Amino acid sequence: MAINDLPILSALRTKMQWHQERQRVLAENVSNANTPNFRPSDLVEPKFDNNGANVGGAMGSLGMMRTSATHIGVSGGGQSFRGDGGKNGFLTKPAGNAVNLEDQMLKVSANQMDYAAATSLYSRSLGLLKTAIGKR
Amino acid sequence: MAEDGSDFARSMSIATSGLRAQAGRMRVISENIANADSTSPTAGGNPYSRKVPTFSSALDRTLDAKVVTLGKIRTDQSAFRVKHEPSNPAADAAGNVKYPNVNPLVEMTDMREAQRSYEANLNIISATRRMIQRTLDILKA
Numbered sequence: 011m012a013i014n015d016l017p018i019l020s021a022l023r024t025k026m027q028w029h030q031e032r033q034r035v036l037a038e039n040v041s042n043a044n045t046p047n048f049r050p051s052d053l054v055e056p057k058f059d060n061n062g063a064n065v066g067g068a069m070g071s072l073g074m075m076r077t078s079a080t081h082i083g084v085s086g087g088g089q090s091f092r093g094d095g096g097k098n099g100f101l102t103k104p105a106g107n108a109v110n111l112e113d114q115m116l117k118v119s120a121n122q123m124d125y126a127a128a129t130s131l132y133s134r135s136l137g138l139l140k141t142a143i144g145k146r
Numbered sequence: 147m148a149e150d151g152s153d154f155a156r157s158m159s160i161a162t163s164g165l166r167a168q169a170g171r172m173r174v175i176s177e178n179i180a181n182a183d184s185t186s187p188t189a190g191g192n193p194y195s196r197k198v199p200t201f202s203s204a205l206d207r208t209l210d211a212k213v214v215t216l217g218k219i220r221t222d223q224s225a226f227r228v229k230h231e232p233s234n235p236a237a238d239a240a241g242n243v244k245y246p247n248v249n250p251l252v253e254m255t256d257m258r259e260a261q262r263s264y265e266a267n268l269n270i271i272s273a274t275r276r277m278i279q280r281t282l283d284i285l286k287a
Contacts (some may be wrong), residue, residue, distance in 0.1 A: 037156075
């Protein structure tokens with residue numbers, strides 16, 4: 011089992027990717043704060059189930075389909091080739107008509123703090139692994 | 147997602163496009179304020195007319211993101227201020243001088259707005275940099 015297959019690490023990686031993408035969207039909103047007819051957008055938050063798998067968006071790698079119960083399961087892959095009809099990734103939806111700079115700044119700082127939380131959780135989890143293999 | 151890990155660089159480039167646009171706007175505003183009293187060099191001619199910056203959001207294909215660009219700089223179509231100054235060399239036959247249609251109050255308000263947007267973009271850049279720093283901190287764990 012590769013390190014990236016650990017549910018907590020893959021969930022944290024998805025979350026970090028989401029924060030990166032959100033930072034881009036927020037940068038777009040702020041830089042277009044004075045552009046006429048510009049509608050700010052935001053990202054839908056990722057949702058995780060109890061096992062840390064991302065629900066709704068297909069962020070994981072595309073795995074092989076199992077057509078028979080006797081096939082060897084591939085870790086980390088989806089169950090279907092069809093996916094969710096091209097709606098993978100995170101949905102961008104308009105939040106209104108005008109960019110509210112205060113609102114955007116709040117979102118940026120929240121994004122930054124959540125990202126910091128995710129990265130420290132990630133490094134803590136790596137620390138646990140290192141403890142387990144006795145390197146510290 | 148096109149390439150993983152370059153999202154932060156893209157955020158920075160988008161914010162930089164905002165900085166560039168707002169800086170261009172500041173340049174236009176300072177041009178207006180500096181020329182607030184520039185009359186015509188010829189008698190009875192039109193003075194400096196106020197310039198208006200326009201913004202448009204354009205899709206940057208290399209970044210795959212909507213960056214902001216400073217569009218065409220238009221001129222304000224409102225009427226010039228007219229003063230009766232027969233001794234002025236720019237006065238027309240009736241002794242009236244046309245002064246630019248620059249209102250310092252409007253320019254100051256615009257300047258504040260440009261300043262605020264500039265700071266917001268700077269804030270994005272510093273937040274992105276702090277996030278990159280957090281990513282690098284994983285290595286130290």
